[in-house]
Amino acid sequence: MSFIADKQMLDDLSLLGKFNPGSVFSLFNQVKTRGAEKLLDAMFLHPLSDVEAINNRSAVFRYFNQHPVSFPFDEKQLERMESYMDEGGDGSYIMALWELSRKKVASVLVKDDTYDLTLTGIESSISVLKACEKLLKQLEQEGRDNDQPWVKWSEIVRTITTDDRLKDFSKPARSLMDNVRLHHMLTGVFRSQLKTLLELIYETDLYLAVAGVAKAKGFSYAQALPKDRNILEAKGLRHPGLDKGVANSLSFNAGTNVLFLTGANMAGKSTLMKSTGILIYLAHMGFPVAATEVKFSILDGIYSSVNVPDDLNKGYSHFYAEVLRVKKVAEEVATDKSLFVIFDELFKGTNVKDAYDATLAVTEAFTDFTNCFFIISTHIFEVGHALNNGGSQIAFEFLPTIMNNNVPQYTYQLQKGITTDRQGMIIIENEGILDML
Structure with a gap:
């Protein structure tokens, strides 16, 4: 059963309202990404009714309060990566080759920008993965990698960034075939993990922001x-x-x-x-x-x-x-x-x-x-x-x-x-x- 919270009560207590600076939502809305803001909105609209779920979420906020880290992600890169992932692919290398080749030809013949947009998606995804590696190293140095809030996120990061097929993904100059291979890996082989990774990054943004408010406000x-x-x-x-x-x-x-x-x-x-x-x-x-x-x-x-x-x-x-x-x-x-x-x-x-x-x-x-x-x-x-x-x-x-x-x-x-x-x-x-x- 969902928690009962009607409009009268929500208005009386000024709980909701992104554009209401006096709302409780605005107090906690210190996130850096739109994905985290959507998640925050969903949490405010749907309080929990299960003891374990409430205490588990509270424990995650408490963890981030006690162990704050910087959020090393760029919002625009995350948004471009999300759009790129949503466009997706069928997982086939042959289709990835055909798709990028067709877009490359169109970019030359009719000045179509879809090839450049695909490259932007690839570059944004690589930048996000680099930021993940940076954060993962920070966690490993501090010995906090095995704490519960990070486990699923760190497992996905390691799975992707240590894959031999992506070991040279950060080289500065890439050929069409390099881009085809990357496109196939990102939107085909690892698409599911990367979409989950994005969700976890947005969660991390929210947890860090809310925990930061809690720490500042006591x-x-x-x-x-x-x-x-x-x-x-x-x-x-x-x-x-x-x-x-x-x-x-x-x-x-x-x-x-x-x-x-x-x-x-x-x-x-x-x-x-x-x-x-x-x-x-x-x-x-x-x-x-x-x-x-x-x-x-x-x-x-x-x-x-x-x-x-x-x-x-x-x-x-x-x-x-x-x-x-x-x-x-x-x-x-x-x-x-x-x-x-x-x-x-x-x-x-x-x-x-x-x-x-x-x-x-x-x-x-x-x-x-x-x-x-x-x-x-x-x-x-x-x-x-x-x-x-x-x-x-x-x-x-x-x-x-x-x-x-x-x-x-x-x-x-x-x-x-x-x-x-x-x-x-x-x-x-x-x-x-x-x-x-």
Whole structure:
């Protein structure tokens, strides 16, 4: 079963978007090749749902973090080699001879450029193989060649570059027959291995880039656990886009599956909730996360309700859109899925009395689904007092506000309990809005 991640959640957490500089994708998109960028995009679109697969991918990133190497490949040469490989051949020497001879004649008679393009493909492939040899020597010198991430790549490089039929492939001047032989070897004999080699080079580019981001940002690697462990423990959690973000710790399990979060406007509730959702999503990708230590049981997906839009075409008000979102989550939770759910300011589109009653009822109902974890934030702190009956199913935490000469300041540091902070009017007065009116 694929990991559940709908458009609402992806937008709420700003996970995707190559052209969105604030997206999590853009944060990790430091690759050097288009092939690696396509692979990165595929990973972001398809988080993993298997413990072993997640931990294996995470281990590869950790390896490249601990053993960084330079990426000695030229993107243009890789692209030309890929196009050359895609053109391919039937594997026959006779056909290679006929093809290049025909192209050579056409280049002389009608100035056709296909022969030159073939030579460019050959030269690019040779340059890539030389870069592979350079990287392989670096690995051999450092004694890292037998480490898991490099094994398949190094085997293909050795198979091709040590073949006697290619021993003089790098000589500067080649005849037509030399080119025929090379064309036959590259697009016929070794075509399958070379295409695999390209894929592994793109993977290497991605692993090096992501590991480099993790090292520069001080990210760590989460440990995936079986679903039946039913835990999430995150220490030193922060938003990956904030270099100086304040770190917090969160813990969920079957005994405490709901976090009831209070705090004034601008105290950091939304950022904390988004940070948690992003961490869970990246952890299921096997990617490094913005935390110091994370252990998590694999989940079936994430749902969020942070910026629920109204729908003018369907005639939905903001409140009704919120209701439909809660209904969708309720339907999914009731199917025995293991989900992480984020509700930022439940039912903020309606009056305070209805918001109070609905938030209280929904939060109480969610405590029964102990295989799911919930973060619910609200300004209506009275709901928290009504829920706080001494049980352990709901954890009550808040983000405090410190008043300094009637100016609110925020620590962004979680504290246990329920806050009654309300600084909305103070902020309005400090901005001089009432004086303007």
